Amino acid sequence: MRLRKLAGIGHSHLSCFQRAHAAQARAGAAVWPEASFLRLNQPALQPNFRTGPDRSRHLTEEVTRRIAHFLRRGAPDAILLAAMGNEYNGLALLQHPEPFDVPYPGEPDLDPARGGMRIPRALMAAQMRLLADRNVLMFWRHVDAVAGAPVFVVPPPPPIASTDHILSHPGAFGERARRFGVAPAVLRRKLWRIYCDTIAAAIAAEGRRSVFLALPAAVFEDGFLARRFWQGDPTHANEAYGALMLGHLAAVAGAVPAAEGALP
Amino acid sequence: MTATRTPYGALPDHCFWSRSHRGRTAAEIDPVVRGAFRISPATRIATAGSCFAQHIARHLREAGYTYLVTERAHPLISEPVARDWGYGVFTARFGNLYTARQLLQLVQRAYGDFAPVEDVWQAPDGSLIDPFRPNIQPGGFADRAEYDAARAAHFAAVREMVETCEVFVFTFGLTEAWISREDGAVFPLAPGVAGGDFDPGRHAFANFTAAEVAADFRAFAGLLRARNPGAKILMTVSPVPLIATARADESVIAATAYSKAALRVAAEELRATLPDCAYFPSYEIITGAHARGAYFAEDLREVRPEGVAHVMRLFMEHYTEGAAPPRAKRRAATEADSFAEQVQGALDVICDEELIDRPRRRSGARTGAAPAPAPGGGGGGRLGARTAAGRGPAA
Numbered sequence: 001m002r003l004r005k006l007a008g009i010g011h012s013h014l015s016c017f018q019r020a021h022a023a024q025a026r027a028g029a030a031v032w033p034e035a036s037f038l039r040l041n042q043p044a045l046q047p048n049f050r051t052g053p054d055r056s057r058h059l060t061e062e063v064t065r066r067i068a069h070f071l072r073r074g075a076p077d078a079i080l081l082a083a084m085g086n087e088y089n090g091l092a093l094l095q096h097p098e099p100f101d102v103p104y105p106g107e108p109d110l111d112p113a114r115g116g117m118r119i120p121r122a123l124m125a126a127q128m129r130l131l132a133d134r135n136v137l138m139f140w141r142h143v144d145a146v147a148g149a150p151v152f153v154v155p156p157p158p159p160i161a162s163t164d165h166i167l168s169h170p171g172a173f174g175e176r177a178r179r180f181g182v183a184p185a186v187l188r189r190k191l192w193r194i195y196c197d198t199i200a201a202a203i204a205a206e207g208r209r210s211v212f213l214a215l216p217a218a219v220f221e222d223g224f225l226a227r228r229f230w231q232g233d234p235t236h237a238n239e240a241y242g243a244l245m246l247g248h249l250a251a252v253a254g255a256v257p258a259a260e261g262a263l264p
Numbered sequence: 265m266t267a268t269r270t271p272y273g274a275l276p277d278h279c280f281w282s283r284s285h286r287g288r289t290a291a292e293i294d295p296v297v298r299g300a301f302r303i304s305p306a307t308r309i310a311t312a313g314s315c316f317a318q319h320i321a322r323h324l325r326e327a328g329y330t331y332l333v334t335e336r337a338h339p340l341i342s343e344p345v346a347r348d349w350g351y352g353v354f355t356a357r358f359g360n361l362y363t364a365r366q367l368l369q370l371v372q373r374a375y376g377d378f379a380p381v382e383d384v385w386q387a388p389d390g391s392l393i394d395p396f397r398p399n400i401q402p403g404g405f406a407d408r409a410e411y412d413a414a415r416a417a418h419f420a421a422v423r424e425m426v427e428t429c430e431v432f433v434f435t436f437g438l439t440e441a442w443i444s445r446e447d448g449a450v451f452p453l454a455p456g457v458a459g460g461d462f463d464p465g466r467h468a469f470a471n472f473t474a475a476e477v478a479a480d481f482r483a484f485a486g487l488l489r490a491r492n493p494g495a496k497i498l499m500t501v502s503p504v505p506l507i508a509t510a511r512a513d514e515s516v517i518a519a520t521a522y523s524k525a526a527l528r529v530a531a532e533e534l535r536a537t538l539p540d541c542a543y544f545p546s547y548e549i550i551t552g553a554h555a556r557g558a559y560f561a562e563d564l565r566e567v568r569p570e571g572v573a574h575v576m577r578l579f580m581e582h583y584t585e586g587a588a589p590p591r592a593k594r595r596a597a598t599e600a601d602s603f604a605e606q607v608q609g610a611l612d613v614i615c616d617e618e619l620i621d622r623p624r625r626r627s628g629a630r631t632g633a634a635p636a637p638a639p640g641g642g643g644g645g646r647l648g649a650r651t652a653a654g655r656g657p658a659a
Contacts, residue, residue: 094603094607096339096600097602098338098339118410120401120410122401122402122406123337123349126345126349126402130344180603
């Protein structure tokens with residue numbers, strides 16, 4: 001079944017999808033004939049959440065209202081969620097003053113001569129889960145609860161292998177990238193995998209009609225973001241990545257049960 | 265006519281039951297009399313023992329005293345996660361040490377003087393559980409290498425505690441324990457409760473006497489003082505009743521009375537015979553008649569916060585000196601703190617920045633960003649195929 005209408009919700013990682021769709025539309029070659037995007041990082045929606053006395057986070061009424069209206073009006077066949085993601089980058093991108101390593105099946109250990117603590121994978125996953133619960137999963141739980149169509153949760157792109165590229169394009173990390181240095185690429189890859197595992201596990205356990213969208217092999221080179229998907233940025237992927245992912249999403253979404261109809 | 269002279273005549277009020285209680289509310293009762301020594305904000309304080317010892321640790325830390333933690337999670341790990349994994353609950357990541365024998369064997373193991381035969385349990389999912397701290401690693405250890413590395417780090421942390429603490433606070437919790445028939449190793453929980461399998465051929469029940477408790481603690485104190493002669497010891501007895509007794513012929517109520525009495529007797533003997541070894545009556549503060557049971561929660565077992573507050577108020581009054589440092593100065597800023605503040609703490613800011621669109625806006629290119637909806641209009645900007653080419657950048 002050909003799905004027509006896509007609704008994208010998210011933060012900065014949503015941009016590549018949005019730009020890719022726009023480019024496809026201009027060329028008359030849109031994978032998704034209709035697509036609409038709700039950027040949650042637009043100024044009008046700031047802040048997205050409020051923090052309670054117990055440090056718990058809650059989406060603001062404005063955000064939930066806008067999401068509800070967006071989905072009701074769009075009546076999408078599928079929903080793409082690319083929310084947050086920097087909870088992982090904040091943990092992984094820069095070199096921590098106290099070196100550490102995390103074991104991961106099939107991944108090499110860092111050079112022991114580098115020193116530092118070896119953090120058990122499950123402990124790092126618990127930390128990732130804590131951060132994810134306050135970030136991406138907070139948005140996801142809400143969208144999953146109100147969605148009338150399958151929700152495809154897209155992780156942030158895999159890490160960029162090149163330290164030089166990151167230092168040349170530190171983006172929002174700015175001077176901090178030079179001050180702290182960039183974490184070893186292998187460590188960043190392991191942390192990205194743990195982050196993805198964590199989100200996927202939460203979605204599998206709690207999701208109503210959500211799917212964690214595993215990335216296709218084409219986006220990887222040695223487990224990192226393939227060079228052709230880089231842009232002048234340390235963490236985000238380019239328009240070509242968005243185009244590839246829109247096609248991937250269409251293929252995956254076409255294989256899952258169709259939407260049950262518009263939201264009430 | 266002169267008053268009759270008795271040995272009680274010159275004693276202070278606290279020696280008399282009536283004068284200790286008359287005109288005082290429960291919260292005003294003070295059975296401490298005087299602290300045996302004083303703790304300054306700089307004194308390195310270690311704690312171990314049963315669950316109740318956690319209150320002392322938490323309070324000292326929150327009050328700005330130097331609570332010694334020798335086994336820390338990496339600074340990337342948030343405190344709630346670290347606590348779930350047993351970091352910072354006590355000085356090292358040993359979990360609850362309910363019995364004096366456990367404490368003694370822990371130090372012996374840390375220094376290589378005892379190597380229990382039954383030193384690892386395997387869970388049905390293949391993960392590994394430390395029989396001597398079965399609850400400190402949710403989900404267990406992934407493999408033997410992780411297990412061995414964690415244990416080596418743990419033993420190093422225990423040694424550091426022994427060698428660097430200035431005050432060691434221990435809360436006696438239980439006399440009942442399960443031990444290995446092979447070598448006497450004491451488990452904090454019966455095999456099968458939080459890991460392992462109970463095997464009557466390998467595991468035996470023990471209910472220590474006051475003399476055994478005193479002997480075990482005395483042996484521990486000997487090990488401690490051999491490496492740290494100046495360390496002071498403060499003992500307490502947990503007021504928390506047994507959750508269950510393994511004695512089928514005995515009520516848990518009577519078993520609790522025995523257990524606490526034996527522990528209290530042992531503490532009294534140790535106080536009288538060990539130098540620089542004091543007893544703090546947290547047990548009496550919580551269970552005394554003055555409290556009329558009100559310091560226990562609905563389950564008659566858990567101690568209510570007001571009971572803990574009473575204990576800690578008297579502890580601070582009798583055992584601390586000097587004002588605690590202001591919160592802002594309690595901890596020297598480290599490079600790791602700076603990292604957390606500058607990188608992780610800035611996450612929300614980073615997430616709210618439109619990292620990609622900005623340069624394209626400057627160049628005047630169309631961004632495809634969703635236009636901000638009209639006030640009150642709700643909904644995000646629509647960028648369907650028909651409209652994608654016709655919309656300008658976000659307002």
